[in-house]
Amino acid sequence: MKHKERFLTTLARQVPDRVPMFDFLFQQPLYEAVLGRRPDTYNARDIVACALALDHDAVWLRLANPDGWQPRYLAPDTYVDEWGTTFRRSDASWPFDSPVDYPIRDRSDWLRYRMPDPTLPGRTAELMRFWRLPHDDLALTAGVSGPFTRAWHLLGYERICYALYDDPELLVAVFRRYTEYARELARRCVADGCHAVWVMEDLGDNTRGFLKPAHFTKYYFPYLAELVEAIAALGVPVILHSDGHIKDYLPALAQTKIAAIHPWQRTAGMDLGWAKDNYGDRFCIIGNIDSSRTLPFGTPEEVEAEVRAAIDIAAPGGGYTLASDHSIHDGIPVQNALALFATGRSYGSALYRPASAAG
Numbered sequence: 001m002k003h004k005e006r007f008l009t010t011l012a013r014q015v016p017d018r019v020p021m022f023d024f025l026f027q028q029p030l031y032e033a034v035l036g037r038r039p040d041t042y043n044a045r046d047i048v049a050c051a052l053a054l055d056h057d058a059v060w061l062r063l064a065n066p067d068g069w070q071p072r073y074l075a076p077d078t079y080v081d082e083w084g085t086t087f088r089r090s091d092a093s094w095p096f097d098s099p100v101d102y103p104i105r106d107r108s109d110w111l112r113y114r115m116p117d118p119t120l121p122g123r124t125a126e127l128m129r130f131w132r133l134p135h136d137d138l139a140l141t142a143g144v145s146g147p148f149t150r151a152w153h154l155l156g157y158e159r160i161c162y163a164l165y166d167d168p169e170l171l172v173a174v175f176r177r178y179t180e181y182a183r184e185l186a187r188r189c190v191a192d193g194c195h196a197v198w199v200m201e202d203l204g205d206n207t208r209g210f211l212k213p214a215h216f217t218k219y220y221f222p223y224l225a226e227l228v229e230a231i232a233a234l235g236v237p238v239i240l241h242s243d244g245h246i247k248d249y250l251p252a253l254a255q256t257k258i259a260a261i262h263p264w265q266r267t268a269g270m271d272l273g274w275a276k277d278n279y280g281d282r283f284c285i286i287g288n289i290d291s292s293r294t295l296p297f298g299t300p301e302e303v304e305a306e307v308r309a310a311i312d313i314a315a316p317g318g319g320y321t322l323a324s325d326h327s328i329h330d331g332i333p334v335q336n337a338l339a340l341f342a343t344g345r346s347y348g349s350a351l352y353r354p355a356s357a358a359g
Helices: 003-011 028-035 044-053 107-112 125-130 147-155 157-166 168-191 213-232 247-253 272-279 300-314 334-351
Strands: 058-061 072-075 078-080 086-088 098-101 139-145 196-200 238-241 258-262 284-286
Touching: 003 058, 003 139, 003 196, 028 044, 028 334, 044 058, 044 125, 058 125, 107 168, 125 139, 139 147, 139 168, 139 238, 147 157, 147 168, 147 213, 157 168, 168 196, 168 213, 196 213, 196 258, 213 238, 213 247, 272 284, 272 300, 300 334
Parallel strands: 058 139, 139 196, 196 238, 238 258, 258 284
Antiparallel strands: 072 078, 078 086, 086 098
């Protein structure tokens, strides 16, 4: 199989010729080791080249600001983005900086607020660049923020918590209006060639979901479901990215058209065997290689053992894509990142090899 076919076959929970591989390549030293250069920005040329060198089957490209737009800098390391959210840059933040202040403090701010225009030219520039690069038929993916993530960037988590009790209709209004924005942006991603679309939506920490199940169901879930339905109607698989412990939400998520969930975070209690037994017939499972312990602190041999065990558990019958349970971030030694994918390539190929050919 070619890369795209292998990735999409597995998203459909069918059996590929080997276990597909993917990851968010968020570490500059890995690029330097593989390509001999460090990218200044998370850009299509370097991402595609690195993914091909690692034998990945899909890439995730970041959507861009509109042509000509520039952030408003408050200090050399602090700026306001297109949404009015204030971010701060640090040596450890590449490729995404951390939000430190938010534009909506109360309902009066919301009534004055105007969201950016998703139709402005330039937003899918990196997707268009992909098609001009040597890409060896990689699956092209991009993502839109989910309604909760965008609300977090507009209000901050503390104000979300207060609003759940003081003004839940404010949250509903934010979810509703943002979902309209995200539907249009996803449509443009598919029009420009995306083979799958991510909904980027962290819903939990290491021990529990961010929302009580009743709040999740009443206020938030209808808008996530609407967004997923709209993307699926475009004819592409929908992948939900959610770090954290999300077990309480899985019964509801299973009622949507989400095709795959990433990353099944080990340190958040998202056990891979449990996931395969309970949801392997519903979702493609992407991830679960421990990026908090094994990848940053283990040996290459320990990484190899964890990869082999994950493939043994989740790959039989199809529906598993090898990846870390977050990203290849700066805390991971390059040799461990390389061991992850080298093992996936060799052991993941042997899994589906006919018995007569295995010897």
